[in-house]
Amino acid sequence: DAGVIQSPRHEVTEMGQEVTLRCKPISGHNSLFWYRQTMMRGLELLIYFNNNVPIDDSGMPEDRFSAKMPNASFSTLKIQPSEPRDSAVYFCASSRQGTTGELFFGEGSRLTVL
Amino acid sequence: SQKIEQNSEALNIQEGKTATLTCNYTNYSPAYLQWYRQDPGRGPVFLLLIRENEKEKRKERLKVTFDTTLKQSLFHITASQPADSATYLCALRTGGNQFYFGTGTSLTVIP
Numbered sequence: 001d002a003g004v005i006q007s008p009r010h011e012v013t014e015m016g017q018e019v020t021l022r023c024k025p026i027s028g029h030n031s032l033f034w035y036r037q038t039m040m041r042g043l044e045l046l047i048y049f050n051n052n053v054p055i056d057d058s059g060m061p062e063d064r065f066s067a068k069m070p071n072a073s074f075s076t077l078k079i080q081p082s083e084p085r086d087s088a089v090y091f092c093a094s095s096r097q098g099t100t101g102e103l104f105f106g107e108g109s110r111l112t113v114l
Numbered sequence: 115s116q117k118i119e120q121n122s123e124a125l126n127i128q129e130g131k132t133a134t135l136t137c138n139y140t141n142y143s144p145a146y147l148q149w150y151r152q153d154p155g156r157g158p159v160f161l162l163l164i165r166e167n168e169k170e171k172r173k174e175r176l177k178v179t180f181d182t183t184l185k186q187s188l189f190h191i192t193a194s195q196p197a198d199s200a201t202y203l204c205a206l207r208t209g210g211n212q213f214y215f216g217t218g219t220s221l222t223v224i225p
Contacts, residue, residue, distance in 0.1 A: 004157075031211060033213065035215075041217075042203075042215060042216065042217035042218060043158070043203065043215035045212060045213065045214060045215075048211070048212065050211065055210075055211070056210070056212060091157055091158075093157070093213075097211065101146065101207055101211065101213075102148060102160035102163060103148075103150075103158070103160060103205075103213055104160070105157030105158050105159070106157055107155075107156060107157050108155075108156075108157055
């Protein structure tokens, strides 16, 4: 299996621009998670999906953030408009619900907002 | 408020010694506690999990303990090697399937 695939790996954009991060989970995994990692706050859970349905989005910082999962093999995290404080590494992870549920992470998308 | 704390941001030990990392939590009732390893520029990788009704788990040179009364987990790496140098994260999985992570401990094993 190819593992969790995220794109882009690096994104540099200017304040006010729209940013879209993409994730392909491991085939057969029915839970998908978006995390944000910074030095100050560590790994923060933003939102997670079960069977393509958002279950808990309480970690999404503001209305500027939105996430979708239109099918079992694809999810997006969108920031519009972006701000410098959104600069971080964004990780997508998937797991198989009903198992002990270890998370499989992608390699992350490093976002820099100037 | 809910909090997960890991001991000291950085831990340096001599090769061959046992590294002990601590994870303390408040205001959670985790179903599982997991440990992950993260190398620079990479995503975290799962190492071990321990259930709330288990006291200890072992896997090769790794050992995890879980004390739900103290709300603490200890993670041990015995006979440490320079290749064990990485950041180690503890994660609590709740019954609602959320996973919450500590800020991590950076371990350096000195040859």
